[in-house]
Amino acid sequence: DAMVIQNPRYQVTQFGKPVTLSCSQTLNHNVMYWYQQKSSQAPKLLFHYYDKDFNNEADTPDNFQSRRPNTSFCFLDIRSPGLGDAAMYLCATSRGLKRAFFGQGTRLTVV
């Protein structure tokens, strides 16, 4: 029973064409995170929501935006994807227990 669900699992988008990745959770966790993981690299935090409060990492490009319309859903919007944005995007949730639960990830390909 998946608790953090990411859709789609695989996404192909054209260079410069906006794309949205989605994440939903059934854990009722108040914190949701988006990580970017490139091949053979460490997952890198892009931003997170603590309840409705949005927290952007200092080095996250402006090209990346996020929305959290309610507790259960969080979206990652890439306004103008470049070839360098091809990566695995991981959504995670937590409720102050210091243990994050991850979704299966969305593999983004930019063509």
Added chain:
Amino acid sequence: DQQVKQNSPSLSVQEGRISILNCDYTNSMFDYFLWYKKYPAEGPTFLISISSIKDKNEDGRFTVFLNKSAKHLSLHIVPSQPGDSAVYFCAASEGNSGAGSYQLTFGKGTKLSVIP
């Protein structure tokens, strides 16, 4: 500048033997450490964690050791099984950050192969 380092990209171990995965960190504010396991095409799954007030935590075949003075932790898997073959990520957090949430800083991972 990586704050969490896993210096061994890969490790091969014979089935039944001990696997030791190592992790070093530089940020002295980290007070909570986790190990995640990741299979191909899946997200990381939580394995075991340790708070900085402890130096050892054990869960079945998995034991994590923390040496704060050396800023080093290790994950021991014994006995190793073929199903343990995966990428293992070390992660750390500053538990009581002002943002009130627990961002994780990850290492690059170590790919463990357990040979039958």
